[in-house]
Amino acid sequence: MNDQTKRTWAEVSLSAIEHNYRVMRVCLPEGCKFLGVVKADSYGHGAIPVSKRLEAIGCDYLAVACLDEARTLRAAGVGLPILILGYTPAEYAPELAELRITQAVGSLDYAAALSEALQGTGKTLTVHLKLETGMGRTGFRVFGDWKALPAATAVRLPGLYAEGVFTHFCVSDADVGVRDFTLEQLSRFRRAVEAIETRSGHTFAIKHCTNSGAMASFPEAYMDMVRPGVSLYGMYPGPDRERFELIPAMTLKTRVAYIERHEPGDTISYGRTFTVERPSELAVLPIGYADGLHRTLSNKLRVLVNGHVAPQVGRICMDMCMADVTGLGVKPGDEVEIFGRNMPIDDVADWAGTIHYELTCAVSPRVPRVYVD
Numbered sequence: 001m002n003d004q005t006k007r008t009w010a011e012v013s014l015s016a017i018e019h020n021y022r023v024m025r026v027c028l029p030e031g032c033k034f035l036g037v038v039k040a041d042s043y044g045h046g047a048i049p050v051s052k053r054l055e056a057i058g059c060d061y062l063a064v065a066c067l068d069e070a071r072t073l074r075a076a077g078v079g080l081p082i083l084i085l086g087y088t089p090a091e092y093a094p095e096l097a098e099l100r101i102t103q104a105v106g107s108l109d110y111a112a113a114l115s116e117a118l119q120g121t122g123k124t125l126t127v128h129l130k131l132e133t134g135m136g137r138t139g140f141r142v143f144g145d146w147k148a149l150p151a152a153t154a155v156r157l158p159g160l161y162a163e164g165v166f167t168h169f170c171v172s173d174a175d176v177g178v179r180d181f182t183l184e185q186l187s188r189f190r191r192a193v194e195a196i197e198t199r200s201g202h203t204f205a206i207k208h209c210t211n212s213g214a215m216a217s218f219p220e221a222y223m224d225m226v227r228p229g230v231s232l233y234g235m236y237p238g239p240d241r242e243r244f245e246l247i248p249a250m251t252l253k254t255r256v257a258y259i260e261r262h263e264p265g266d267t268i269s270y271g272r273t274f275t276v277e278r279p280s281e282l283a284v285l286p287i288g289y290a291d292g293l294h295r296t297l298s299n300k301l302r303v304l305v306n307g308h309v310a311p312q313v314g315r316i317c318m319d320m321c322m323a324d325v326t327g328l329g330v331k332p333g334d335e336v337e338i339f340g341r342n343m344p345i346d347d348v349a350d351w352a353g354t355i356h357y358e359l360t361c362a363v364s365p366r367v368p369r370v371y372v373d
Contacts, residue, residue, distance in 0.1 A: 004368040005368075006113075007254065007287075008253070009252075009254075009368045009370050010370065011250070011340070011369075011370050012250050012372070013373065014050070014373055015372075019246075020234055020244070021059065022230060024231065024244055028222060032225060036050075036063070036228070037229035038069075039065035039085065039229075040361050042233070043249055044360035045249055045360065045369070047064070051073050051076075051080070059080065060080070061081045061083060063227055069084075074101075081355075082100075082101050083104065083164075084101060084102065084104060090113035092117075093118050093329070097118065097125040097126075102125075102127060103161065104139045105128040105129055105130065106132070106138040109155035115157040116156075118158075121159075127162055128162070128166055128206070129164070129165045131189055131192055133168075134185045134270050135170045136201050137168070149178065149195060149196060152373045153200075161321055166190075166207070171213075172213030172237075173211075173238035179217075200349075210225075211227060211228065211229060211237070212237035215244075216238065216244060216281060217238070226291050229357075231244065231356045234246045234249045234250075250340060251341050252363060254286055255332075255334065256284050256332050257332060259281055259282070259284075259332060261280070262351070264276055264277055268314030269313075269314030269315040269316075273315055274314040280324055280326045281327075282313065282323065282325070283334075284322055285303070285320060286319065288316055288318045289318055290319055291363065292364045297316060299311075302351075303336050304336065304342050305325060305328065305335070306328055306334055307328055309322065310324055339359065
C-alpha cells in the first residue's frame with residue numbers, strides 16, 4: 001500500500017495499451033498511419049503517460065478534442081502531430097500554427113476565419129477538412145445538393161495547408177443490421193474527396209475515416225490512416241470481438257474502510273432503498289459518485305473482494321457506498337475491484353444503462369492513476 005492506493009485508485013496498464021496498439025497496427029496495410037485518440041485525458045487513462053508511450057512505440061498522430069488538451073501535451077514534451085477534432089476559435093490560429101497543431105475544419109466560413117487570423121503572421125496552419133456524410137454533427141455536407149463544393153474553395157485559402165480530409169462513422173460499431181449505412185457513408189466520402197481534389201487541383205496527403213468500430217468491422221475503410229479510440233484502451237466498440245484480442249487497460253479499485261453489522265429491518269443509505277433481511281456484514285467502501293461511480297448503479301453494482309463477488313446495497317453516496325460481504329471474511333484494508341481485469345466493465349456499463357467508456361471518462365481527477373507495466 002502507498003499513498004496513492006490507500007483509498008480509491010485506478011490502475012492503468014501502459015503495456016495493455018501497447019498490446020492493443022500492436023494487435024491493431026499489424027493489420028494495417030503498408031504505409032497506413034496510426035492515429036491514437038487521446039482526448040478526454042485518454043478516455044480517463046491519462047493523456048500524458050499514454051501519449052508518451054504511443055510516441056515511443058511508433059504511433060504517427062494523436063487526436064484531442066480542444067486546444068487546452070493539445071497545449072497540455074505540447075507542454076509535456078509530446079512531439080507527435082496532434083489533430084484537434086473539435087472547435088478552436090479562429091483567433092487562436094497563430095498559436096495553433098506555432099505549436100504545430102492540426103485543426104479540423106468543417107465549414108468554409110470557419111476556414112476563411114482561420115485564414116484571416118493568419119494574415120500577416122507568416123505562419124501556415126495545417127488543417128484536416130471534416131466531411132459530413134451522415135453523422136449529423138459537423139462538417140462540409142457531401143450528400144444531397146452539394147455540387148457547389150465549398151470544401152474545394154477552403155483548400156485554396158492562404159495560410160492553410162489542407163493535409164488531410166476525414167469523416168466520422170456513426171454506426172460502425174453496431175451490428176450487421178446497419179452495416180449498409182456505414183458503407184454508404186464510406187461511398188459518400190470517397191466520391192466527395194475525388195470531386196474536391198478534381199475541382200481544386202489539391203491532393204490530400206491523408207484520408208481517414210476509421211474509428212474503433214470500423215477498425216474491427218470495415219478494413220476496407222483503412223485508407224491512409226486509422227484513428228482508434230476506445231479499442232486502444234481495451235474496450236470493444238461493438239459486438240465484433242474476433243478481429244482483435246484486446247486487454248482492458250484500466251482497473252478501478254478501492255479498499256474496505258469499515259465493516260458495519262446490521263440486523264433485519266435496518267435500512268441503508270439515502271432514501272432507505274435497501275432493507276436488511278438477515279444479520280449482515282456491510283463493507284463501507286470509500287468510493288462514490290464524486291469519484292465517478294455512477295449513482296445509477298445503486299443496488300445494481302457487483303464488486304470483487306477477496307475473490308468473491310459482493311452486491312452493492314443502498315444508494316451510492318458522494319464519497320462512499322456499501323457492499324454486502326456477509327460470510328466472506330472481509331476486513332478493513334482489503335482491496336476491492338469495481339471494474340477491470342476481473343470485473344468486466346461491459347457488465348458495469350449494462351447495469352448503469354450506458355457505454356463502457358463513459359465509465360472510464362467519469363473517473364474523477366481526485367482518483368489517482370497508478371501506472372503499471
